[in-house]
Amino acid sequence: MTTAEEQTSVVPRDGGVNLGRTSTHRIETTLRSLREQRGEVSTGRVLTLIVSVRSEEDLESVVHGANEASREHPARVIVVVHDRTTDEVYLDAELYVGGDAGAAEIILMRLHGELADHADSVVTPLLLPDTPVVVWWPFTSPRNPAGDSLGALASRRITDSFSDAAAGKGTKAIFRRRIGYAPGDSDLVWSRITPWRGLLASALDQRADDTVTSVEITGPSEDPAVDIAAGWLATRLEVPVTRYAGEAVDIPVDGEGIPTAPVERVVLHLEGGDLVMEVIDHRSVRIVDGDTDNLVTLQRRTLGECLAEELRHLEPDAAFGDALHGLPRVTVARAGVTGRDNSVKESGR
Structure with missing residues (x-):
């Protein structure tokens, strides 16, 4: 149950709710409250889409793309921003349900400090039960997506060699995908x-x-x-x-x-x-x-x-x-x- 102190710190912004510094428990309880207010149900979500980006990457284009895709595939979208620019360890989040979020619930989480290296532990309590999990790396992807801690949660792992800065982008990136390929991997250059x-x-x-x-x-x-x-x-x-x-x-x-x-x-x-x-x-x-x-x-x-x-x-x-x-x-x-x-x-x- 959300305390009165927590309720007063919930600040709507741009159609969403900015929780500020928070926890996964509070994210889940606030989502439940938002769905009740809007008459939404989570049972209509067909999958959980985890999006992994770095703090310096183009977050706006990523959220727009996920939102567009969710109109065909209603989903809980968990955007994880890894911020390693600070030593302070904390989580902050924004939530969007309905409206501009299309057919999705969008959880925008920023993991700061060492927490950025433990995203799998943070997102696991927020995964929808009994639905597939997909991980998407729009820009910087791991050398072996299936062996990555987030990738291990998913049945499908999506990279984008065209934008993969870690692999030098372009042709170098798609050859790296070949070396680290496992069934369940895919790449947006293919689609x-x-x-x-x-x-x-x-x-x-x-x-x-x-x-x-x-x-x-x-x-x-x-x-x-x-x-x-x-x-x-x-x-x-x-x-x-x-x-x-x-x-x-x-x-x-x-x-x-x-x-x-x-x-x-x-x-x-x-x-x-x-x-x-x-x-x-x-x-x-x-x-x-x-x-x-x-x-x-x-x-x-x-x-x-x-x-x-x-x-x-x-x-x-x-x-x-x-x-x-x-x-x-x-x-x-x-x-x-x-x-x-x-x-x-x-x-x-």
Whole structure:
């Protein structure tokens, strides 16, 4: 039961409740009180999503992405901010239920001092009973997510190689994911290319009687989504795959300056003639198959869309694991080589 002294220290802010210095017991009792006030029930939550960030990282984008994903997957979202800039040991928290929190309960906790190294002990009392637990590291992730103390609580562990500062970001990060991979691991670069994979698979279905002999794939040199796409093709098709660097270093943009899909161009060499898929702008790609020339919708996915897809499938993603294992089979073209096939006419920009 919450004491009168505790009740007077609860200060609403921006639609939430700022508890200040607090404890996990008080967080739980305040959440229960907030649900009763708003007529909310925790039984509608389908999972617990733990988000692990450092104090200097972009908290606003993380909360926005988790909130967006929770509209499809009602969840208790526990955002753990590890603050190692002080020696003082304490916990402070903010709570959000309903309203701007979408279909989620959001617990924003800052762990200060040595407490930042014991996040698993802090979050365990707040996990929803009898529901899956997912851990997401939006920026800095452990070398071995399954062996991490927070990762050990979860059946699904999500990283983002594109933003992983600890691994140097980009291609270095996705190769580190391969080394530390365990079933249940996934990465947002994989869900960023899901629509692209679907379009390519559909186009190949039209050539089911033909044989792919080799593949060329082009995209930003430091975007691991291009690397994992190449690894996927190498594994699924079992043919030589060459990865080329596009003009952009990390995020390609169209003529309007709007970001486009990560994979800018792919050429599948088949015995019966090439199949080419190339980004036109932020809305569409062009698929050239012999005399057939089609424009198809394809947009760069938002953070919330990628996270929502990861939460849609909580079982181990074998296809992602296979794509990781396909990375060493990809040939990376030397600098200055474009991979542009001059036999295919240029698309209009």
